[in-house]
Amino acid sequence: MSFARGTVVRVRPWLPPVSVALAAGLAAVGGSYLSVGRRPAFVATPVDRFVLVASPDALVTFAITELGTLGHQVAFLTAIALTCVLFGLAALPGVLILWGRMPVAAVLALRGSASAAGVVTGTVLTGAVAFGLTGSAASSVGTGAGAGLVLLVTVGTARLDASEGGTFEALGRRRVLGAVGSAIGLSALGLLVRGSGEESVPSGLDIPEDARPEVRELLTRAREQSLDVEGLEPLVSTDFYEVDINNVNPDVDRGEWTLSIAGAVEEEVEYDFADIRAMDVEDRFVTLRCVGDQLNGRQMDTALWSGVPVEALLEAANPTGDRVVLRGADSYYNEFPIEALWPGLLAYRMNGRPLPRTHGAPLRALVPGHWGEINVKWLTEIEVRDEDTMGYWEHRGWHGTGPVETVAKLWQVNHFGGGRIEVAGHAYAGTRGIDAVEVSTDGGDTWVEAELSDPLPGEDVWRQWRHEYGAAGTHDVIVRARDGSGDLQIPEENGPKPDGATGWVTETVGTQ
């Protein structure tokens, strides 16, 4: 198919330059990604933060708690699209110079060509905006180079056009194709080199070579104590859930990181990573569960964490207030009674490896028996207070700073043939511990106790349960846990918001 040359241009003369500017915007973002990856220095990160702050709370809550990973992806892609437009605008003056639409071209062209002036203007402006947004030289260079590349390609294709007798003004099509093609190519290269930026977290079954003997022993024990149920997650999770407010996690440099304890304290104290490493290390199995977890959801996991008890640090500060606010490097914060924090652990290793970025490197809080949200990641500050205040999620209508509800999950159903069925899952009640899991396979008329995994050492860790039975026909299986104080899991059914899901998990099981 061939159009009469210039037709498109005459109808919409702004289209080619605007398309080239947008392509330059995309290449700017792609160039930044290629140079720094999915990190705070990536140009879309500050835009993403802005989108998070500017979005209605209800939307943020829905995206994070209901959509989870998908919500993060949609939000991040939105931020990336906005960033492309932003850098398209930054590149526009350069593009207009190329199109001879900027009077400045005439001035600059005195000393060189309009082409050079346009390319340089676009490169410098996009690079400068990137530096203003991120403060990162590497990211700005990548950004400017990306936009500059597109403008160079535009100049190149324009020369081709010109050699065939067209003029820059009149012809646009080939230039737009060249610009868009090179922008897509550069972005694809960025993705290829940097990947999607999602960090893979090593499974708890994969014991690192250099693990300390204590860690090796505990992880081995967890593996051996895990019930032998096909398809059931072991006692140390192989795929630990992630919930946080970020699309791009903080990337904290251990060497520059500090933790301060301030506010209502007798002595303000500050620690750097070397200080923390010099203290005695403690290894603990700890289970975390998000208050936003559905009744039979998967936002509940266990790891072996290594770090220092908070007690030693709090003692040094000598707090006078009875509340604390924990703050992370991502502007997340949470507030709760200091009582809950005293028995906590500040962890810098997970399953025998350095704490991954996704789970709060270099250091996170682990607060026994409480909902996940107060286990602040990328921890930088503990502020002691005299009066209470609200945390990030409390401002958004959640009440997730207290102790967890008791829950028994039904995560696995195995059919053995001959009508034999195995149901299994995990049960967790925070520091109350799990004493029993009861199963009904007749819709609640009769109950039997399930087999439980031997308890792992630790005050705040889940157990697995399993039950095998024979059945003919479809039936309802209900499970409920009894905690260490003898209390039965609450039967009333409530959704996660505002203070955690309650009810008994019920699954309809067919025969096979």
Ligand SMILES: Nc1nc2c(c(=O)[nH]1)N[C@H]1C(S)=C(S)[C@@H](COP(=O)(O)O)O[C@H]1N2
């Ligand atoms: N700094 C910071 N810490 C945070 C969060 C966050 O968004 N930022 N999310 C909290 C929530 S809601 C939960 S459930 C846990 C999840 O920890 P994980 O991602 O390691 O599973 O971290 C908590 N700590």
Ligand SMILES: [Mo]
């Ligand atoms: Mo959470």
